[in-house]
Structure formats: structure tokens, C-alpha cells
Amino acid sequence: MIALKVKPVSGAYGALVPNAGGSKPPMIHIAGLEKRFRTRSGETVNALTNVDLDIQENEFISVVGPSGCGKTTLLRILAGLEGASSGVIQCDQTQITGPRIDVGVVFQQATLLPWNTVLANVLLSAHLKRDRSEATVGRAERLLAFMGLKDFAQKYPFELSGGMQQRVSICRALMREPRILLMDEPFGALDAMTREAMNMELMRVWSEEKKTVIFITHSIPEAVLLGDRVVVMSPRPGRISEIIDVDVGRPRTLQTMATPRFGEICDHIRNIFGAQSLTTTSL
């Protein structure tokens, strides 16, 4: 008989975690997270309170909640752009204390440099590190082709539609081969049809490039279509009110949105907001 070795896992988990049994420590571990801001007038804003969330590698987590409930703050803390006031916020069992090389961030606006071509925008971080190798340029070109932008590499941002610009910003985020993709309402400014097309693109990227994604949106159907789980937040102070498993099979398509189970989950989330007497801009 072969004895199984059980490795003790230190840090926030404290206890022994037998990985042989299939339980794996989460990639991201958030426990008792609090964030307070001090405003210029001296008031304290409790942006986040008592946030607990574990995220496994390759999971797709959607986050919905009314304006001001702390979604962006949570994402900025995960990105290492903002410090927590207290609590545990770990990636790979290490406290996040600053920006990480393995995290890519996509914001609502594409924020491309207008004087650079599409290709140069995607290569920006590589160029800042003086990396002009053929391999790096090749990866940028492959990513652009992957996102359907092969023929636009030498165009400038103003020559692209909003959806194309956002695809360039996703290429830019993927360029460093991040394991984690943090997305803050990336499709909020797009028209409905482009947004649906982008949802399909993102699901393809997620399944083929094996990323862990945390995706903020104001749209409940978008959250349910994309997510393995939907984190529902409530404001003042921002906290997690419910985490919903999206037990809808994959691959998902736009037709998935017409299935009864999809509708039930969306209704359940709307009811949470209804019970809180809250609305968001486009629920």
C-alpha cells in the first residue's frame, strides 16, 4: 500500500488540507475584507465590509450590484492598485500588496494611445520593457488574429469601432499571459449587438486561454450568461448579499438566454435587488 503524503497548507487556511482528496486551496482567497475611504471633507466612507469570497483557478466569476456598492473598489484591491483597510486578500496564498505580473485588467473604456497603431498599443508593456523580440511581436499578431483584428494591426484607434477598440484592450491585457483577468464593465459602453458578440468572444478566450476571470457588470443576463457563479453585492456599506451557482451547462450561446433555468436565475437575482428596493442602471 502506498501511503499518501498530506502537505500542510500554511497561511489563512490554518488546518491541514488533503489535496489528495481533491480539495484544492482557492486561487484567490478573500476573508473579512474591509475598505474605508476618508473623503476630503473628513468623512469616512465604508466602501466594503466583511467581504468573504474564494475563487478557484479557471473560474469565471461575475459581480453585479447597484452603483456605489464597491465593485470597482473590490477589483482595484484585487489588482493591487488599492490597499485594503483590513482583512485577508490573497492570491496563491500570498497577500496581495501591489500590482502583479500575472494579472491583466480591462476597464470600461479601452484607453488606447491614439498616436499608436493597434499593434503598438498591444505591444505597449513589452516596449516599455524594451522587449522588441520577434516572438513578442508574433504573440501580439496572433492575439489580434484570435480576436478577429488581423487586418487592423496597422490602423489607429480612431479608425476602429468601440467594440474593436475594446477587443484591442483585451489583447493588450492578454499580452502578458495573465492567469487572472479583472474586467470592470468592459462592455458597458457598447451597443447591444456588439455586446452580445463580445460576450461570445470572451467565453471563447476564457475557455481556450484558461483564465480566471472576475467580471463586473450592471447587466444581470450578461452576468448569468458568462459566470460560473454570480456574486451579488449590496451597498452602504458594500457587502456580498448572495453568491449564486449558475447551474447552466456549457458551452453557452445566445440561445441559452431563452432557456427556463437561465430565466429563473435572472429572476432570482432581480428579486434580491427588489427585496433591497434597489435598482441599478440596466438590470
Ligand SMILES: Nc1ncnc2c1ncn2[C@@H]1O[C@H](COP(=O)(O)OP(=O)(O)OP(=O)(O)O)[C@@H](O)[C@H]1O
Ligand atoms: N478614492 C475614493 N475616495 C473616497 N470615496 C471613494 C473612493 N473610491 C470610491 N469611493 C466610494 O466608495 C464607494 C464604492 O465605490 P465603487 O466605485 O467601488 O462602487 P461601484 O459599485 O463600482 O459603483 P459603479 O457601479 O457606479 O461603478 C462609493 O460610495 C464611492 O463614492
